[in-house]
Amino acid sequence: MKIIADTSKCVGAGQCVLTEPALFDQSEDDGTIIVLNATPEGELVEKAREAVHVCPGQALSLEE
Amino acid sequence: MTTTEKHEFPMARTCPFAPPPAYEEIREEEPVSRVGLPDGGWAWVISRHEDVRTVLNDRRFSADRQHPDFPALVEGEAASRRPDEERFLIAMDPPEHGPARKAVLGEFTVRRLEALRPRIQEIVDGQIDALLAGPRPGDLVDSLSLPVPSLVICEMLGVPYTDHEFFQENTVKVIKQSTPPEERWAAMEAIQGYMADLIAEKEKNPPDDLLGRQIVKLRADGTYRRTALAGMGLLLLVAGHETTANMISLSTVAFLRNPEQLAMIKADPGRTLDAVEEMLRYFTIIDVATARLCVEDIEVGGQLIRAGEGVLALGHAANRDPRAFENPNELDIERGARHHVAFGFGPHQCLGQNLARMELQIVFDTLFRRVPGLELAMDVDELPFKDDANIYGLYQLPVTW
Ligand code: SF4
Numbered sequence: 430m431k432i433i434a435d436t437s438k439c440v441g442a443g444q445c446v447l448t449e450p451a452l453f454d455q456s457e458d459d460g461t462i463i464v465l466n467a468t469p470e471g472e473l474v475e476k477a478r479e480a481v482h483v484c485p486g487q488a489l490s491l492e493e
Numbered sequence: 494m495t496t497t498e499k500h501e502f503p504m505a506r507t508c509p510f511a512p513p514p515a516y517e518e519i520r521e522e523e524p525v526s527r528v529g530l531p532d533g534g535w536a537w538v539i540s541r542h543e544d545v546r547t548v549l550n551d552r553r554f555s556a557d558r559q560h561p562d563f564p565a566l567v568e569g570e571a572a573s574r575r576p577d578e579e580r581f582l583i584a585m586d587p588p589e590h591g592p593a594r595k596a597v598l599g600e601f602t603v604r605r606l607e608a609l610r611p612r613i614q615e616i617v618d619g620q621i622d623a624l625l626a627g628p629r630p631g632d633l634v635d636s637l638s639l640p641v642p643s644l645v646i647c648e649m650l651g652v653p654y655t656d657h658e659f660f661q662e663n664t665v666k667v668i669k670q671s672t673p674p675e676e677r678w679a680a681m682e683a684i685q686g687y688m689a690d691l692i693a694e695k696e697k698n699p700p701d702d703l704l705g706r707q708i709v710k711l712r713a714d715g716t717y718r719r720t721a722l723a724g725m726g727l728l729l730l731v732a733g734h735e736t737t738a739n740m741i742s743l744s745t746v747a748f749l750r751n752p753e754q755l756a757m758i759k760a761d762p763g764r765t766l767d768a769v770e771e772m773l774r775y776f777t778i779i780d781v782a783t784a785r786l787c788v789e790d791i792e793v794g795g796q797l798i799r800a801g802e803g804v805l806a807l808g809h810a811a812n813r814d815p816r817a818f819e820n821p822n823e824l825d826i827e828r829g830a831r832h833h834v835a836f837g838f839g840p841h842q843c844l845g846q847n848l849a850r851m852e853l854q855i856v857f858d859t860l861f862r863r864v865p866g867l868e869l870a871m872d873v874d875e876l877p878f879k880d881d882a883n884i885y886g887l888y889q890l891p892v893t894w
Contacts, residue, residue, distance in 0.1 A: 440594070440839065440842055441594070441598040441602075442842045442844075442847075443601070443846075446604070447603055456599070456602075457605070460595060460602050479831065482831075485837070486839065486842075487550060
């Protein structure tokens with residue numbers, strides 16, 4: 430699985446970081462997403478799915 | 494088009510813990526339907542979870558509240574619009590919106606807010622000390638719900654808390670549906686003037702607070718304008734005041750009415766964040782803040798919406814949609830409610846949402862741990878719920894322990 434982030438759609442709400450800080454972070458400057466680990470494994474896979482589901486900008490997608 | 498619509502908006506509640514019953518009827522029978530507005534106009538209401546997310550995340554729906562055709566939810570509102578006036582962040586569209594939002598977003602990242610946790614805990618403890626030292630029954634709104642978010646946002650912005658009565662009074666006027674439009678404008682202008690003066694003072698030697706840092710940052714970008722920053726400051730101040738405060742009061746009542754749910758967070762505070770999400774879903778206190786104006790023909794939920802037509806994306810109807818939440822009318826802190834739309838959705842989703850989450854989490858963990866015998870000092874039916882405000886909540890919450 431691979432996480433794809435479209436930063437142009439990111440609205441910086443941090444829902445992804447809140448879901449899993451091991452996978453995501455936000456830029457200190459403008460709040461946009463930084464993917465820390467694009468290829469999650471194990472229980473992080475579920476977290477990645479949840480982040481995609483709650484992202485208000487629909488900026489995240491998964492390549493299975 | 495006058496009031497040939499089946500429903501009129503806003504709709505009345507019959508139970509303080511549920512949205513107006515008409516929401517369910519609309520959502521199940523005609524999920525995109527027309528409603529009559531107080532000024533004689535009409536708008537489409539969007540009531541299903543999926544459709545609400547679609548509308549709020551599509552640029553073909555404009556947030557420009559100063560546009561003459563933008564749906565007016567209060568009588569006389571459209572006439573009092575001033576299209577040339579500075580736009581607030583919540584009323585901006587692209588390309589103006591993105592950069593304006595991003596300029597301040599860095600202040601609200603999850604990591605940045607985490608650093609505030611100890612200070613918020615201190616504030617909450619201080620307010621609970623004061624509650625416990627005061628008379629019984631005490632008013633939770635006065636002692637805890639309002640001062641906590643108010644102190645936090647004042648400190649963040651760098652607004653002296655000693656002035657809070659002034660802007661609290663004016664905030665209430667801005668939010669009440671019954672405030673005449675001229676008075677609402679006067680109240681807005683009073684807070685805006687206050688904010689502009691405060692910022693002018695900070696310009697001389699920008700302090701290390703949100704407003705001061707914004708001055709430095711925007712100056713460096715070459716985009717600094719005092720009136721624009723005053724608008725942003727005002728928005729954060731107003732939004733930071735009444736929203737979290739009402740969520741604290743309403744959720745406290747809900748916890749006390751549902752002792753099994755309360756017992757779960759007492760036994761394991763690790764569950765409080767989930768409980769916070771469920772409370773946000775369950776109450777959805779600003780459900781009509783998500784009005785939009787359609788600027789291009791688009792089909793939503795099988796209905797064609799034309800350019801120039803108004804739309805109301807009903808967050809509370811969406812958050813009680815059984816397609817998205819099983820047994821939606823039940824309060825269940827374990828359901829995993831994170832995909833609720835209580836903070837909106839899309840580019841305008843609430844900027845302060847993670848601050849709100851943290852404040853609520855700290856308040857509930859601390860309140861129920863330190864005041865285990867907390868109980869309501871008034872019948873639930875008699876509590877003064879804010880049926881007349883654009884942000885739902887409670888005017889008072891008498892409690893004892
Ligand atoms: S949840 Fe989505 S919009 Fe929010 S910061 Fe993460 S990627 Fe960006």
